[in-house]
Amino acid sequence: MLKKLLLALCIGGLSLSACAAENDAAPVAGPAVTPAAQQMVRQAIKSLAANVEVDSIEPAPMPGFYQVIAAGQMLYVSTDGKYAMHGDVLDLQSKRNLGDDAWARFRKAELAKVPASERIVFAPPNPKYTISVFTDVNCGFCRALHEHVAAFNKEGIAVEYLAWPREGVVTTAGRPTPTYTEMVSVWCAKDRKAAFTAAKEGRAPAPATCTNPVKDQFNLGVKLGVNGTPAIYGPDGRVLGGYVTPEQLLQALKQGG
Structure with missing residues (x-):
């Protein structure tokens, strides 16, 4: 897949936590994304992995590159299409990962396309915050997180679950995985929240x-x-972590403004 190819061919980066970073747009330093540039970037990605879809192309926060999201990965493609880098771009003055803002914008836009009717929602009457959580019903940390759902609601946090069976949708033999089958049964139950x-x-x-x-939400994840x-995302598309306590989650949401 694309990630393995990029790790073999390109430069890996450092990683910094983004939970407390403001979601201001990074300075645009790269060139405008013209139709010709889009075609060039897509061809460059296709040369690495023919079946990978490119989801987003933006000017990179440094000159000479485009910032690209494809197959759940962020990478940078040079304006001449000759080079690709996989990893993080850090602003050494602010100590910020400049890819975080692009990821947040992209995730916020994509999550907004999922209607509430397709989520399993646990919400207080007038929520202050709404989070989106990709979950697996058999995951130990997911179960521990759900034990806090009443406490989250008490703090004014609405929890909207999306399905993400960790086993995937089908086995190597092409049959539905047990967790996928179980999560389909949950989403198809008469009382989904109870199930x-x-x-x-x-x-x-x-x-x-x-x-x-369920399949569409897995693919979205x-x-x-x-x-x-x-996997928890805030209303602005920021990553808020995995398992967190109500206190930790509320603090992360407040830091996001």
Whole structure:
């Protein structure tokens, strides 16, 4: 896949936490993204991995490159299409990862496309904050996080769950994975919230099928760079962590403004 190719061919970067960073737009230093530039970038990515979709192309925060999101990865492609770098670009003065802002904008826009009717929502009457959480019903940390859902709501935080079976959607043999099948049953239950909480407590839902968003939400998670659960995103698209306590989550949300 693209990540393996890039790790083999390109430069890896450092990683800094973005939880407390402001989501101001990074200074635009790269060239404008013309239709010709878009075609060039897509061709460059295709030369690395033919089946990878490019989701976002923006001017990079440094001259001579475009900032690209593809297959859940961020990379930088030179304006002549000859070079690609995979990793983080750091502003050494502010100690900020300049890719965080682009990721946040992208995630916020993509998450906004998922209607509330396709999420499993636990919310107080008038929430101060709304978070999106990619979750797996059999994940230990996901179960521990859900134990705090009443406390989150008490703090004015609405929790909107999206499905992300860690086993994936199908096995290598092409059959649905057990967790995917269980999560479909949860999303197809008559009372989804009750079935969801029961599954988090280790009580499997009654088998059920229907038109459901589980596969689409899994694919969305991959697109947004999810590689484990729980994966929590704030209303501005920032990553807020995995398992967190109510106090930690509220503090992270307040820091985001």
